[in-house]
Amino acid sequence: MTSITAASLAERLARIPKLVLFGAAALVQIGLLAVMIIDRAQVLRDGAEVILQTRPVDPRDFLRGDYVVLGYDITQLSTGPLQNQPSGERNPQVYVKLAPNSEGVYGALSVHAAPVAVTNPEVLIRGRVIYGATCGSKWDTFCEKITVRYNLESYFVPEGEGRKLEDIRNQGKLSVVAAVLPSGRAAIKRLLIDGKPVYEEPWF
Amino acid sequence: MFDRVYRQRLDADLARWEADGVITPASLAAIRATLPPLAPSVNIAIVVAIVGGLLIAAAFLAFVAAHWTEIPRLLRLAMLFAGMLIAYGLGGWFARARQPILADLCAAIGALIFGAAIALVGQMYHLGGDFAGGMLLWAMGALAAAALTGSRGALAVALAAAIIWSCMRIFENSNTHFAFAAFWLAAGCLALAWNSRVAAHLVAVAALPWWIASALQTHLDFRPSFMLANGAALLFGSAIALAASPWQRTNQAGSVLSTYGAFSLAGVAILEATMANEVFRLRTGLANPSWMIASGMAGVIFAFAATAITRRAGTAFAAIAIGLVLVGAALWTPRPSGEPWLAYAALLCAMLCLVVSGMLDAARPRIVAGWLGIAGVIASITWAVKGSLLKRSIFLAVAGIVAVVLASALNRFMPRSRE
Numbered sequence: 001m002t003s004i005t006a007a008s009l010a011e012r013l014a015r016i017p018k019l020v021l022f023g024a025a026a027l028v029q030i031g032l033l034a035v036m037i038i039d040r041a042q043v044l045r046d047g048a049e050v051i052l053q054t055r056p057v058d059p060r061d062f063l064r065g066d067y068v069v070l071g072y073d074i075t076q077l078s079t080g081p082l083q084n085q086p087s088g089e090r091n092p093q094v095y096v097k098l099a100p101n102s103e104g105v106y107g108a109l110s111v112h113a114a115p116v117a118v119t120n121p122e123v124l125i126r127g128r129v130i131y132g133a134t135c136g137s138k139w140d141t142f143c144e145k146i147t148v149r150y151n152l153e154s155y156f157v158p159e160g161e162g163r164k165l166e167d168i169r170n171q172g173k174l175s176v177v178a179a180v181l182p183s184g185r186a187a188i189k190r191l192l193i194d195g196k197p198v199y200e201e202p203w204f
Numbered sequence: 205m206f207d208r209v210y211r212q213r214l215d216a217d218l219a220r221w222e223a224d225g226v227i228t229p230a231s232l233a234a235i236r237a238t239l240p241p242l243a244p245s246v247n248i249a250i251v252v253a254i255v256g257g258l259l260i261a262a263a264f265l266a267f268v269a270a271h272w273t274e275i276p277r278l279l280r281l282a283m284l285f286a287g288m289l290i291a292y293g294l295g296g297w298f299a300r301a302r303q304p305i306l307a308d309l310c311a312a313i314g315a316l317i318f319g320a321a322i323a324l325v326g327q328m329y330h331l332g333g334d335f336a337g338g339m340l341l342w343a344m345g346a347l348a349a350a351a352l353t354g355s356r357g358a359l360a361v362a363l364a365a366a367i368i369w370s371c372m373r374i375f376e377n378s379n380t381h382f383a384f385a386a387f388w389l390a391a392g393c394l395a396l397a398w399n400s401r402v403a404a405h406l407v408a409v410a411a412l413p414w415w416i417a418s419a420l421q422t423h424l425d426f427r428p429s430f431m432l433a434n435g436a437a438l439l440f441g442s443a444i445a446l447a448a449s450p451w452q453r454t455n456q457a458g459s460v461l462s463t464y465g466a467f468s469l470a471g472v473a474i475l476e477a478t479m480a481n482e483v484f485r486l487r488t489g490l491a492n493p494s495w496m497i498a499s500g501m502a503g504v505i506f507a508f509a510a511t512a513i514t515r516r517a518g519t520a521f522a523a524i525a526i527g528l529v530l531v532g533a534a535l536w537t538p539r540p541s542g543e544p545w546l547a548y549a550a551l552l553c554a555m556l557c558l559v560v561s562g563m564l565d566a567a568r569p570r571i572v573a574g575w576l577g578i579a580g581v582i583a584s585i586t587w588a589v590k591g592s593l594l595k596r597s598i599f600l601a602v603a604g605i606v607a608v609v610l611a612s613a614l615n616r617f618m619p620r621s622r623e
Contacts, residue, residue: 017300018300019300020296021296021353021354022293022295022296022307022310023292025292025314025348025349025353025358026288026292028349029321029345029348030288030289032318032344033284033285033321036341037329089378090376090377090378091376091377149333154330204278204281
């Protein structure tokens with residue numbers, strides 16, 4: 001039965017002109033790329049803006065090619081009540097509740113294994129634990145400290161400008177405005193040096 | 205390519221048979237008339253043209269790369285799209301011109317450009333967070349292209365990307381990544397629909413790294429060799445069942461898969477015998493998941509079901525070989541001392557059954573796999589680092605005597621059965 005169905009499907013495909021099939025293959029792949037771009041544009045368009053302070057990162061992770069590795073104050077967190085709770089996997093997703101300080105820069109309030117309700121101006125951002133979810137006798141509980149990535153850690157810049165940005169970042173003058181959707185997904189919207197915009201991300 | 209070699213050999217045989225008077229000129233002409241025309245092959249001019257095209261493409265890519273960051277983002281995106289459209293457009297043109305190899309090549313290049321485009325879009329739009337997700341996207345796009353264009357090259361790209369995706373997810377999550385199985389089955393359906401041995405080989409090869417990566421997770425709560433044994437049992441057993449089916453497509457795919465299954469079974473037997481060494485008895489109290497045991501059992505059931513359908517002794521011996529490897533894996537228990545003699549015996553019997561199965565079914569890969577398995581298991585038993593060498597020599601001598609007695613019995617029994 002399977003064989004007959006497969007054969008009839010193959011015969012039907014064989015009747016369609018080859019140029020149409022090859023064109024459809026190209027369109028499917030272009031469509032998938034377009035989904036990537038439109039999805040990000042949606043985050044930029046609809047996401048709430050939060051300012052995040054960058055911090056120096058491990059020197060081994062400095063400029064690779066032409067992108068800057070960005071670490072944030074919210075990258076390394078204390079798990080609080082989440083400590084010793086089952087993590088489920090080595091790199092689980094977590095939700096970090098953020099709130100602005102008096103200067104408008106967002107910091108972490110708490111870490112959660114599942115989405116929680118937030119009140120304005122709090123924001124919930126989704127990240128993935130890179131280190132700190134393999135404690136306990138079976139390596140399956142959250143540790144005291146975790147390192148989280150938010151898909152905001154790399155920023156590609158024109159050739160030669162990465163080093164300059166690294167120096168500024170290491171002086172604590174570089175901050176990032178991220179767009180965060182209610183689901184927690186985030187994207188970099190603009191880069192600020194001393195609070196002034198230097199790179200603005202267009203939607204497309 | 206193989207068709208052309210066969211045709212040359214057939215032509216030579218026909219000429220010889222006609223010269224020897226075995227067939228008449230009329231028969232020769234009749235045989236030649238039944239042969240379908242050969243598919244057009246790639247000639248020297250086309251090869252030179254391909255090299256020229258590749259050089260021009262490389263020059264263009266180098267030029268673009270040198271000015272990449274200076275080009276506006278949307279123009280860069282348009283160039284990526286254009287690259288894919290050109291590759292697939294050329295593929296369609298070659299397909300229409302009945303140049304299937306070049307059409308396949310163009311589709312594969314299109315799939316590769318798609319992968320590069322994902323990486324570059326990730327760079328342009330700062331989307332580098334989920335590398336494994338990017339590989340999944342690549343695999344899906346390449347599989348869609350393979351399904352639409354019938355390109356084996358695009359299928360190879362899709363499976364390679366899917367393997368990387370799955371291995372990364374296994375590493376990230378420390379869990380078996382079952383989503384790959386769905387992708388693999390989709391690729392398997394394509395191989396069946398195309399009735400292609402090349403595609404069947406690709407699909408069979410793709411199963412191995414996934415199963416090995418699943419067995420080698422860092423936070424193990426089961427024995428890697430036990431999982432590999434059950435995987436090999438499932439692959440070989442289901443391949444034998446497919447080969448026993450009445451449909452030509454599944455039959456052919458099954459015969460290809462069974463080759464990989466046989467070699468996997470032999471590899472696992474050697475691994476089991478090697479891992480029985482005290483050096484590897486580092487962890488005890490490991491629990492083997494029930495799904496893993498069920499998959500091995502399913503392999504045995506498939507193989508015996510195939511035996512019931514075909515009523516062939518060779519298939520029965522293959523089923524016994526699978527069962528014995530699983531018995532060997534089950535008998536192997538980490539202990540502080542002592543040797544797993546029963547496991548050794550089961551593994552040696554399994555490999556002998558594999559050789560016999562290959563001989564009875566005229567399946568040469570199975571014979572080769574069986575002999576390799578026997579050699580590997582004996583080597584593993586002999587070269588164990590710890591334990592009593594004297595006991596091992598006694599075991600091997602007893603096993604050898606049993607084999608010689610069995611051979612004598614068979615020698616007496618088999619001629620009578622032919623009478």
